[in-house]
Amino acid sequence: xxxxxxxxxxxxxxxxxxxxxxxxxxxxxxxxxxxxxxxxxxxxxxxxxxxxxxxxxxxxxxxxxxxxxxxxxxxxxxxxxxxxxxxxxxxxxxxxxxxxxxxxxxxxxxxxxxxxxxxxxxxxxxxxxxxxxxxxxxxxxxxxxxxxxxxxxxxxxxxxxxxxxxxxxxxxxxxxxxxxxxxxxxxxxxxxxxxxxxxxxxxxxxxxxxxxxxxxxxxxxxxxxxxxxxxxxxxxxxxxxxxxxxxxxxxxxxxxxxxxxxxxxxxxxxxxxxxxxxxxxxxxxxxxxxxxxxxxxxxxxxxxxxxxxxxxxxxxxxxxxxxxxxxxxxxxxxxxxxxxxxxxxxxxxxxxxxxx
Numbered sequence: 028x029x030x031x032x033x034x035x036x037x038x039x040x041x042x043x044x045x046x047x048x049x050x051x052x053x054x055x056x057x058x059x060x061x062x063x064x065x066x067x068x069x070x071x072x073x074x075x076x077x078x079x080x081x082x083x084x085x086x087x088x089x090x091x092x093x094x095x096x097x098x099x100x101x102x103x104x105x106x107x108x109x110x111x112x113x114x115x116x117x118x119x120x121x122x123x124x125x126x127x128x129x130x131x132x133x134x135x136x137x138x139x140x141x142x143x144x145x146x147x148x149x150x151x152x153x154x155x156x157x158x159x160x161x162x163x164x165x166x167x168x169x170x171x172x173x174x175x176x177x178x179x180x181x182x183x184x185x186x187x188x189x190x191x192x193x194x195x196x197x198x199x200x201x202x203x204x205x206x207x208x209x210x211x212x213x214x215x216x217x218x219x220x221x222x223x224x225x226x227x228x229x230x231x232x233x234x235x236x237x238x239x240x241x242x243x244x245x246x247x248x249x250x251x252x253x254x255x256x257x258x259x260x261x262x263x264x265x266x267x268x269x270x271x272x273x274x275x276x277x278x279x280x281x282x283x284x285x286x287x288x289x290x291x292x293x294x295x296x297x298x299x300x301x302x303x304x305x306x307x308x309x310x311x312x313x314x315x316x317x318x319x320x321x322x323x324x325x326x327x328x329x330x331x332x333x334x335x336x337x338x339x340x341x342x343x344x345x346x347x348x349x350x351x352x353x354x355x356x357x358x359x360x361x362x363x364x365x366x367x368x369x370x371x372x373x374x375x376x377x378x379x380x381x382x383x
Contacts, residue, residue: 040223041221041223041224041226044078044079044080044221044223045078045141045189045221047078047079048076048077048078048079048141048142049075049076049077049082050070050074050075050076051067051070051075052064052066052067052069052070052075052098053067055097056082058088059085059088059093059097060088061088061097062100065100066097066098066100068100068103069098069099069100069102069103070098072102072103072311073098073102073103073143073145073150073311074143074153074154075096075097075098075143076139076140076141076142076143076154077096077097077142077143078141078142078220078221080220080221080222080223080254081096081141081142081220081221082096084249084250084252086249090249091246091247091249091278091279091280091285092247092249092250094145094276094278094279094315095142095144095145095146095246095247095276095279096142096143096144096145097145098145099145099314101313101314102145102311102312102314103311105311105313105314106310107308107310107313108308108309108310108311108312108313109308109309109310109346110151110309110310111151112148112307112308112309112344112346112347113148113307113344113346113347113348114347114348115133115149115348117348118348120170121163121166121167121169121170122163122166122167123135123136123158123159123163123164123166123167124163124166124167124170124171126170126174126177127348127350128350129176130176130177130178130179131177131178131179131180131181132170132171132177132179132180132181133181133183134167134171134180134181134182134183135158135159135163135167135183135184135185136159136164136167136182136183136184136185136187136190136198137159137184137185137186137187137189137190138152138153138154138155138156138158138159138184138185139153139154139184139185139186139189140153140154140184140185140186140189140216140220141186141189141216141217141220141221141224142216142220142221144216145312145315146274146276146306146309146312146315147309147312148307148309148312149309150309150311150312151309151310153184153185154185158184158185159184159185164198168198168201168202171202171205171208172205175207176207177207177208178207178208178209178210179208179209179210179211179212180202180208180210180211180212181212181213181214182198182211182212182213182214183213183214184214186215186216186217187213187214187215188213188215188217188224188225188229189217189224192228192229192232195232196232199211199233199236199239200236203236209238210238210239210240211236211238211239211240212239212240212241212242213233213239213240213241213242214241214242214244214272215241215242215243215244216243216244217243217258218241218243218245218255218258218259218262218269219243219244219245219250219255222252222254222255222257222258222259223254223258224258225257225258225259225261225262226261227261230261230262230264230265230267231265233262233265233267234265234266234267237266237267239267240267240268240269240270241262241267241268241269241270242269242270242271242272242301243259243269243270243271243272243298244271244272244273244274245271245273245289245293245298246273246274246276246279246280246289247279247280247285247289248285248288248289248292251289251292251293251295251296255296256295256296259296259297259298260296260297263297268299269297269298269299270298270299270300270301270302271293271298271299271300271301271302271339272301272302272304273286273289273300273302273303273304273339274303274304274306274315275303275304275305275306275317275321275322275325276306276315276317277314277315277316277317279315281317281321281325282325283324283325283328283329284328286303286325286328286329287328287329287332287333287337290329290333290337290338290339291333291337293337294334294336294337299336300336300337300338300339301339301340302339302340302341302342302351303322303325303326303339303340303341303342304342304343304344305317305319305322305341305342305343305344305354307344307346308346319343319354322341322354323341323354323355323356325341326338326339326341326355326356327356327372330356330372331371331372331373332372340353341353341354341355342354357370358370358371360376365380365381365382366378366379366380366381367379367380367381
């Protein structure tokens with residue numbers, strides 16, 4: 028399957044791309060070899076959406092793009108995992124808002140995504156009409172307004188950039204009017220899955236709410252296309268710092284060479300690798316899970332073998348709502364009096380003087 032097979036042109040309105048998304052396995056193109064009737068049992072529980080742009084990135088059945096967007100029977104046949112692995116609901120004082128850390132909140136403002144990732148840690152509720160509502164947004168804004176310890180707000184969903192410009196501007200305007208809110212962040216996969224959404228107008232709009240940061244989400248080098256680069260460059264030109272939160276996924280990117288290419292390509296489109304996450308233990312995603320040691324292997328293969336700019340933090344978001352913790356390869360071999368014995372990226376051991 029090639030991008031040229033898609034009839035929409037690169038400058039087609041993003042809403043047209045989205046309206047032509049595939050939402051039923053029965054509508055998948057013939058090139059997708061799958062038991063469509065069987066996959067319908069999956070999408071009855073976990074919805075699917077694949078827009079024409081992202082579908083066009085698939086090169087062959089079972090490739091890393093295919094695995095991220097095409098439903099898999101293992102989503103319902105394997106029972107490992109929990110519905111809410113990060114206990115977001117348990118830390119929600121009002122619907123759609125999680126207040127776990129002292130000075131910041133996660134605020135859900137959209138229930139839809141441009142493509143429903145099969146590994147999503149919120150697949151229990153994404154695309155549900157009850158996930159986000161005007162009432163929940165009002166409650167969330169009111170909660171933030173009334174809690175002056177909150178200095179950092181992360182907008183998420185779903186994908187906040189699927190909101191209409193005026194809806195997004197209204198939320199950002201209300202947040203920016205709160206003196207105690209110093210930083211606004213947006214978590215979005217749109218630059219990767221529907222880069223046409225990042226119009227010049229949207230970039231200008233977002234650039235008017237600085238300091239605003241965007242963390243996007245690329246998992247494989249094949250997702251970094253010319254259109255994705257254009258989207259990221261537009262945001263960067265608007266003065267918005269961009270980071271990437273990548274998820275370590277079995278048979279997608281759990282290979283040091285693949286990850287190195289991804290991190291290096293991210294830097295060329297002005298996106299700083301930020302986190303490499305161990306996949307969350309969400310129910311319906313166990314076929315994507317990897318061992319912790321695989322992540323350490325990947326980080327070790329990056330450290331020293333590419334620019335430090337291209338080495339993300341390897342982190343685990345602890346099951347049950349414990350929060351994110353960094354995990355590092357073991358570089359310290361031994362601590363002696365006034366001497367640190369350490370192993371470098373090449374495996375050589377050095378003695379380094381230190382103060383106690």
